[in-house]
Structures are given as C-alpha cells and as structure tokens.
Amino acid sequence: MSAVTAGRSSRGVVDLVFRARELSIVAALAVLVAVTAGVNGNFLSGQGMKDIFLNASILVLLAVGQSVVVITRNIDLSAGSVVGLVAFTTGDFLAADHGRGVVFAVVLGVAIGALCGLVNGLLVSFGRVPALVVTLGTLYVIQGLDHLIAHGRQINAVDLPPALLALGNGTVLGVPYLPVIAVVVMLAVGYYLRSYASGRDFYAIGSSPEAAGLAGIPVRRRVMGAYLFSGALAGLAGVLWLSRFGTVVADAANGWELQVVSAVVVGGVAITGGVGTVYGAALGALLLTTITSALVVLKVNPFWQQAITGALLLLAISVDRLLALRVARVLRRRNARHGS
Template sequence: MTTTLERPQGTGESEGRSARSLVDAIFRAREISIAGALVLLILGTQLANHRFLSDQGIKDLLLNASILVLLAVGQSAVVITRNIDLSVGSVVGLSAFACGKFVSGTGHSAVLVLLVGLGIGVLCGLVSGTLVSFGRVPALVVTLGMLYIIQGFDYWWAKGRQINASDVPDPVLHLGSGSVLGIPYLPLIAAVVLAAAAWFLRAYPTGRELYAIGSSPEAARLAGIPIRRRVFGAYVFSGAVAGFAGALWLARFGTVVADNAHGWELTVVSAVVVGGVAITGGTGTVWGAALGALLLTTIGSVLVVLKVNSFWQGAITGALLLAAISVDRIVNLRVTRALRKRSRGHDA
C-alpha cells in the first residue's frame, strides 16, 4: 500500500492529504472489522463451551497472545519501511536459551534477565540492520540467512540439552506467572510496549519518517530523510523486542530448548499483515498488528477448545494472510485510480 508525500504545491498537498485520509479511513475500518471478528469468535466459542471465558480462560488468552503481540510490534516497524525481518523467531529462541543458561542455578533478578535478553536482541538487530541499510543487501536474504545462522548456533550451543524450570530462579518464573489486580504481568508488559511504540510512531518525526520511507523511498530521499539510519533503527528495534520476548518466553514457560519459537517468523508476519500493516510499506498501525496477533492466537485456542485438528490453524492463518494481501492490493489500485481522476479534474 503506498501513499504520496506532501508536495509544496497546493494541489499536490491537497491530493496527498486526500490519499492519506482515504487510506487511513480504510485501515481504521479494517482494524474495527478485525476487532469485531475477534469478539464474534470469542462469543461463539463461549456459547459452545461455557468455560472458555472463565477467569483462567481469559488469563490464558492474554498470556498466549502477549509474546506474539510484542513480536508483531517490532515487526511492524520494519514492514512499515517496506522491509521484513524473518529472524525474529530464531532470536527469541536464542535469547530464551541464553537467558536460561545465564540464570540456571543462580539467584539473578528478573530485571537483569530481561536486560540480557534485550542485549542479545539488539546485537542481532545490529547485524541485520547494518547489512540491510548500509550493505544494501536485500532484507529477505539477510534475515533468512540470520534465521539459519542463529538457529545453527543455538543448536550447536544447546547440544540437545534443555533448561528446566527447576533451574530458573523464582523471581523470573514469577514474572511469567504472577499478576497484579488479577491481570498477568506479561499482557501488561506487552500493552506498555505497544502503547509506547504507537505513541512514538504517531508523535515523533522519526516515527513518521518510517511511514514516509515505506510510502516512497525516492520521495523520502529527496525530502532529506536519512533512510539508511531509519531502516537501521527499525531493525535494531525489532531485534531488541525479539530478544526481550525471548526472556519473557523463559519466564512464561520455564523449560527452554534450542528450537523455541521455531516457525514463528511467518506467524508474526501474518499477524502484522492481517492487522492492516501493508506488506508494501507505508501504512498500518501497531494497534492493528496487535489485533492481528490476538486474532491468530485466539483462533489457536478456539481450535483446541473445540477439539479441531491443529492443522487448521495454519490453514486459517494462510487464508487470512492471502485475504489481507488481496485487500491491500485492491485498495491500492482504487486509491491510485481515484487520485488520477481527481488530478485530471484539477487539470481541467
């Protein structure tokens, strides 16, 4: 999905605003429709199984979605710039295992564990961001290569071993199982990161520049936006969030193996695109990405409750992804056609 940057001429500026207003309205409607579908899905499952919305059932829904929501927030920043990060799943696995090794048999605090995970994610993001933004290597190639490199290193390091919950300090495990006012810590952490990212993208010039880069890299360059630095920053942020999520994975499950979050990279991309962040960059919000993540995890929980084969979760996710990309393409064509007609009307 592309929009146009503002031009100094009055007509161009008006057309740019019109295009953005139309696209924003469409994607707000899409986010509302996702929220509506999510509500209907939950209510329908509740009618089929009255225990689905029990106190524990609601907590499980929130806990299951927390880590995917975090990863979707980080991925959104990259996709908005018209790039992609396929290494997030492997970064989560590396961070979770490294944090497990770090705290195994020690009394380290939960905050220190989170900082370790964050640092590992930042290092991974630095490598990917440097190669993509400054090395100008295609993002798909870089992040796919990082996925396999990190996975290979993690398997070599683990050598078939696993971190058991009995080896993890109680403060770390409490982070994954504790709550405040009945709300688990993990969803609260995810909500704070989500709100901070949404505020940054909307209120800060740097955040808005990410959208400008995704809308039209050439126009962004002519406008003086430091494209390489902004893309680099987006990858560092995505890596940092993935590393942070890996530490939370350890806190949530306690038992960690080398291939944690294996295959999650495609699930994360699906959540982001289904949530309204255009795969072609320039549009979408982290709120929509979070809704997409919540929808996908809820579908998985619903299938378990209804005792449906788990194969259908992947099939439904794929169908939603294809539908979202098709909608993006149709909207893009209609917006372009509408702007051309309006431009001809002004010229006349």
C-alpha cells in the same frame, strides 16, 4: 484547494480505509469469541481468557517490532530464532547464578536481540542485501548457534529465580504482567510513529525510499534502526518466553517468524510498506492466537490451525492489494478534481 490541503485530505482517505480494516478485525474477534463460547461455555472462563492474553502477549511484542520493519518495505524472518536464542542463553546464565535477577535477564536478552537486529540492519541498509535473503540467512545462523550453545540440554523452571517465573505468571490488580507489558510497548511505539517526525520517516521510506532520500530522510539509518528495534523487542520477547514457560529447549519459538508476519499482514500493515499501524498488528496477533485457542477448544485437527493461518495471510494480502488499488483510484479522482 491548496496542495497541502489536498495532501491532508488524501492522507485522511488512507487513514479512514485502514482504520476500517482494524475495526473489521475487532468485529471478527467478537464473532469468533461469541461462536466458540456458544459451543463451549468454558472458552470465556476467567482462566480461558487469561491464557489467551498470555499467549498473545509475546506474539504482540514480536508483531510490533516486525511492523516497524515492514512499514519500511522490508521484512525480518529471524524474529522467532532470536526468541529461542535469548530464551535459552538467558536461562543458562540465570541457572548458573541465581543471584542474577529479572533486571539482568531483561538487559541481557534485549542486548542479544539488539545485536542480532544490528547485524540484520547493517546488511540490509548498508550492505544493500535483500532483506528476505539476509534475515533468512540469519534465521539459520541463529538457530545453529542456539543448538551449539544448548548442546542437547534444556533449561528447567526449577533452575530459574522465582522472581523471573513470577514475571511470566504473576498479576497486578488481577491482570497478568505480560499483557500489561505488551500493551505499554504497543502504545508507546504507536504514539512515536504517529507523533514524531522521525517516526513518520518510516512511513515515508516505505512509500518511496527514493523520494524519502531526496527529501533528506536518512534512509539507511532509519532502516537499520527499524531492525535494531525489532531485534531488541524479540530479545525482550525471549526473556518473557522464558519467564512464561520456564522449561526451554534449543528450538523454542521455532516457526514463529511466519506467525509474526501473518499477524502483521492480517493486522493491516501492507507488505509493500508505507501503510499500517502497530495497533492493527497487535489485533492481528490477538486474532491468530484466539483462532488457535478456539480450534483447540472445539477439538479441531491441528492441521486446520495452520491451514486457517495460511488462508488468512493470503486473504489479507489480497485485501491489501484491492484496498491499495481502490485508494489509488479515489486519490486520482480527487487530485483530478482539485487540479481542474
């Protein structure tokens, strides 16, 4: 067997393992929904399912952007603070001038988010500062800027254009706009990462930045692009947050950065980079949102919601490690057989 064929076979093993991981999340979702619906039949009501998908949509967008960063063996802890900054700043502009509509809000929000992502990307890729340090720092800087702009004020739904509020609560053919937007973005990004050479570069960088550089991949530019994209999606999520809830204060989405990372890791994107899909990350976001909704329906103490999320994160990281070791052993055996 040729080296190329062996490489494709090895990649097939990895894809099979992590496809099984995504199927296990679907199974867990099905069990969770069935058990909760058995205890409280209202959980599967039309409004109940609509609320779950609406609440998951923003987290899915953030998880898709975070996935691209994590695949490159980096992390973005500033996503939640970007959502808060964009939601308040965009709402402030719209409240001051009702003539500005949805398109203006989306463009402004994405631009602000992209600028935050650009700062992160420049510091990580060209400044070579550890991603954890950079994004933790920008998290606090952005939060401080948000509080400075807000200055104790809040944005109310009555101050916003009706078209923007319709985006967050309206439907098309009975399906809310927000889940449709999240699914379209997820499918587009997933297709790009798998079908384009530049998309596959992110996986190569996550697997081995040094080897990717030797292969001629522009590592710094790709990493900066990952942060730019993550910031832009966080900006879009901020606009959707504003349209969904209407009332926004300075600490909107506070603490969501940990939920985003949890969704990505639970969804099978390896924290060590190079492995995972945006589809798995989206499923992880949906699982975490469904768990939260189920615990509320079952009237479980809010403390356990956070505890379960933390336990899932630890379990996912442990499973990733065990799977990585298992896959490595399988690949070594295959390579040994092909080499003999």
